Amino acid sequence: MRRFFFPGPLASEMIITGDDGHHIARVLRLKPGDYIIVAGQDGQACKAEIISVDGSSVKVACRQALTESNEPPVEVWLAQGLPKGDKMDFIIQKAVELGVTRILPIETAYTVVRYDAGKKAARRERWQKIAYEAAKxxxxxxxxxxxxxxxxxxxxxxxxxxxxxxxxxxxPACGLKQALRMTPSESYLLLIGPEGGFSPDEVLLCRQRGAQIVTMGPRILRTETAALAALTAVLYERGDLGGT
Structure with missing residues (x-):
C-alpha cells in the first residue's frame, strides 16, 4: 500500500495536495474507495480511504490507526562534509533508508565544492525532496x-x-565500535569529512568540544562509504538494524 506524508498531525479527514496529490490522482490514478497509508508530522500513521479526487486535490479519511515502530530507538544526526559531484544525493537517500534522524551538510577546510546562497537553497530543496521520497x-x-x-x-x-x-x-587509538560500547547514548552526531578529510585544526576544535575522535579501521574509506558505514554501525550497535 502506497505511503504519503501529511504536513501536520493526523485528522479524521485530510486533503492531500501538491506533488503527492498529483501523484495519487494523475500518476497512480487512485479513485474513491482506494486505500493509502498516511503518516503525519506527529509520527502517527493510519490506513486512509480516498473519499474524493478533484484535480490534484485528494480528500482522505482515516479508517484505521496503525501502530508502527519504524523509527530507530536512538537519534542519529549525520554532519556530512560536502562531497564532489552528486555523491550527496546518494548519501542522503541511503542514510534516510537506514534510519538517520537529521542531515547537516557542512563546508569544511578541505571542502572543494562551494555554493553561493542561491545554489545552497536550491540544493537544500533538492536534497529534502530526495529525503522525502526515500522516507516514503x-x-x-x-x-x-x-x-x-x-x-x-x-x-x-x-x-x-x-x-x-x-x-x-x-x-588509530580508538575505533568506532569501542567508542559506542564505552559510551552508550540516546543520541549521536556523526561528523564525516569530505574527500580530503578534516584538518588538524578542525580535529582540535572537536576535541575541545568534547567529541570522540575515532577510526573506522585500517583502510581509508571514501566519504560516501564512511558516512553510510558509520551510520550502519551506530544503528546496529545501538539501534534496530540488528533486529529485536
Missing amino acids: QCGRAAVPEVASVQTFSSLLKMTLPETVIMLYEGQ
Whole structure:
C-alpha cells in the first residue's frame, strides 16, 4: 500500500495536495474507495480511504490507526562534509533508508565544492525532496530534515546530540565500535569529512568540544562509504538494524 506524508498531525479527514496529490490522482490514478497509508508530522500513521479526487486535490479519511515502530530507538544526526559531484544525493537517500534522524551538510577546510546562497537553497530543496521520497519508499514514520549548508564552526555552536563522534583517519587509538560500547547514548552526531578529510585544526576544535575522535579501521574509506558505514554501525550497535 502506497505511503504519503501529511504536513501536520493526523485528522479524521485530510486533503492531500501538491506533488503527492498529483501523484495519487494523475500518476497512480487512485479513485474513491482506494486505500493509502498516511503518516503525519506527529509520527502517527493510519490506513486512509480516498473519499474524493478533484484535480490534484485528494480528500482522505482515516479508517484505521496503525501502530508502527519504524523509527530507530536512538537519534542519529549525520554532519556530512560536502562531497564532489552528486555523491550527496546518494548519501542522503541511503542514510534516510537506514534510519538517520537529521542531515547537516557542512563546508569544511578541505571542502572543494562551494555554493553561493542561491545554489545552497536550491540544493537544500533538492536534497529534502530526495529525503522525502526515500522516507516514503522505505516506510519511515517521519521525514528526516536536511538542514541548510553551514560552516564547520557554526555547526559546533549548535545544540548538538549527547554524543559527538568524528571519523578521522589520523586517530588509530580508538575505533568506532569501542567508542559506542564505552559510551552508550540516546543520541549521536556523526561528523564525516569530505574527500580530503578534516584538518588538524578542525580535529582540535572537536576535541575541545568534547567529541570522540575515532577510526573506522585500517583502510581509508571514501566519504560516501564512511558516512553510510558509520551510520550502519551506530544503528546496529545501538539501534534496530540488528533486529529485536
